[in-house]
Amino acid sequence: MGEMLVVYELDKALATRVSPRVSPGEERPVRRVHAAPCAPGTRTATGPRTLCGKDTFAMPTACWKPSGHPEASWYPEEYASAVCPDCDAVMEA
Template sequence: MGEIVVVYELDKAVTMRVPRGAERPVRRVHAAPTAPRTPTATGPRTLCGKDTFAMEATCWKPSEHPGTQWYPEEYASGVCPDCDAVMET
């Protein structure tokens, strides 16, 4: 497997008021391969098959953190179980 990018699926709740400039809450944390021939861009689908178009890429790169989980620890409770299963193999 090539380079992996961590992406956040953000909460889309319309009823939730988020102040301008504030970050929307992260709904789920996914892993996605980089785009073909563009190692700095996220590929079109996560490892679980979701479209990455509306997701937010993070600066966290699993390859830069050997010996740790593939996701930032503060988001452990929101990790996609399907992406996690693929990353474990």
């Protein structure tokens, strides 16, 4: 498997309160955390789809890179409860 990036699927509704799932400056809380392959020829831009098949167009990319943390999970720990089970299954395989 090539280089992977972590992307956030955001809630459609605006956040009404501050929670640990809302990053500073972010208006909408993270609904799901997905893994997406890098676009060909780059290590910083996502390809068009996540590993579970969702469109990455409106998903912000996380600063967390799975390759930068080989001893840890592929996603940031603070988002463990929001991990996409389909992406997780592919990443663990």
